[in-house]
Amino acid sequence: AQTVTQSQPEMSVQEAETVTLSCTYDTSENNYYLFWYKQPPSRQMILVIRQEAYKQQNATENRFSVNFQKAAKSFSLKISDSQLGDTAMYFCAFMTGTSGSRLTFGEGTQLTVNP
Amino acid sequence: NAGVTQTPKFQVLKTGQSMTLQCAQDMNHEYMSWYRQDPGMGLRLIHYSVGAGITDQGEVPNGYNVSRSTTEDFPLRLLSAAPSQTSVYFCASTPGVAYEQYFGPGTRLTVT
Secondary structure (H helix, E strand, O other), X not given: OOEEEOOOOEEEEEOOOOEEEOOEEEOOOOOEEEEEEEEOOOOOOEEEEEEEXXXXXXXXXXXXXXXXXXXXOEXXXXXXOOOHHHOEEEEEEEEEOOOOOOOEEOOOEEEEEEO | OOOEEEEOOEEEEOOOOOEEEEEEXXXXXXXXXXXXXXXXXXXXXXXEEEEOOEEEEOXXXXXXXXXXXXXXXXXXXXXXXXXXXXXXXXXXXXXXXXXXXXXXXXXXXXEO
């Protein structure tokens, strides 16, 4: 069975600073995909970034980037130049190539950006 | 496109009542899923479907039924509501494995 662990239930950061959210996962598969989703107070789930396990290059999307360490099974999210609108719950999620699009989620990290 | 729509947004049930949470998508996605979100536990998969007529159980299927008669619709049925089913329910769809999942706005269900 696949598991995803987010060890930081809550984090805070000052506006314009950089913050890193941690995620580790466990799987015996070689073909898989990793995602970070954001859930603001509106409750809507929004994709932040995704990473294919077969790609060595870390994914980036504007101020968001990941540090993917395949051997360590680690997938952290770095948010640069934090903005007040980044305040949200962040979920790390995992999907295998044979899972039929089923996502396994971590417990979430509540990020608060302070002015 | 409306994307993924869910109705109702809020619902209160009494223990033992049954109801159906509706989910529809207009993106012609083959894959659809139902998740529940509980505090401190992230989202957990209830049931999923890889196409019309095909459904399978996820991590927490007990007490729930699904069917997929069309590509667009994927309703979730609570057979006999229990307080343990108090949660926020999300429906999601995706065109295939490894693609982004598109989530509906969620249904907050309270069972008293």
